[in-house]
Amino acid sequence: MSRNNYSIGIVLIAVAIVLLFGKLGVFHFLGAMLWPLFILIPGVLLHLFYFNRVLPSVVLVPGGMLIIYALMFFFCNLFGWNSMSFLWPGFIFGIAVGLYELYMFDRQSERGLLTASIVLAVIAAAFLGLMLLFKIGIYLLALLLVLAGVFMIIRKPRAW
Structure with a gap:
């Protein structure tokens, strides 16, 4: 009996x-911060299934996309969702990563996938550069103005 x-x-x-953690908001915090794991884990699993020869190479496209998107969502969870105003080109980059993985690991892939x-990726980088430039x-x-002013003050005048 003892x-x-x-x-x-x-x-x-x-x-x-468990009740105390729930009352203190630990589970809410973990759920709010770690929900991108529900996107990251399927992406990693698709890669594992391909590399273990369970699934065909086509699964690398959504796998790469899911991993990139999950990383973007983790970044937004940490630094605020207003970051998405300049991170949105990452959605285009996710497609580029998936296509590049398919090109790299599929022996019958065409060169058009690389192109x-x-x-x-270049379009995503250009949009990201524009967004950062606007921000x-x-x-x-x-x-640049401060550096130009310091340069003009420090340089020796040739002749006045």
Whole structure:
């Protein structure tokens, strides 16, 4: 009978700890911060299934996309969802990564996949550069003006 009491006591303590964690918001915090794992894990599993020769190479396209998107969502969870205003080209980049993986690991892939992935990656990089320029462009302009002013002050005049 005493073994049964120990088991019931351990179960009661575990239930109490779970209830306290729930009341303190631990599960809500973990759910709010770690939900991109539900996107990352299928992407990783698709890669594992391909590399273990369970699924064909076509699964690398959605696998690569899911991994990139999950990383973007983790970034937004950590630094705020207003980051998505300049991270949205990552959705295009995810497609580029998936196509590039298909080109790299499929022996019968055409060269058009490489071209498409490079074009999409360049488009994504251009859009990201534009978004960053719009977001921090004024700071870059101010920095350039300060550097130009310091250069003009420090340099030796040739002749006045």
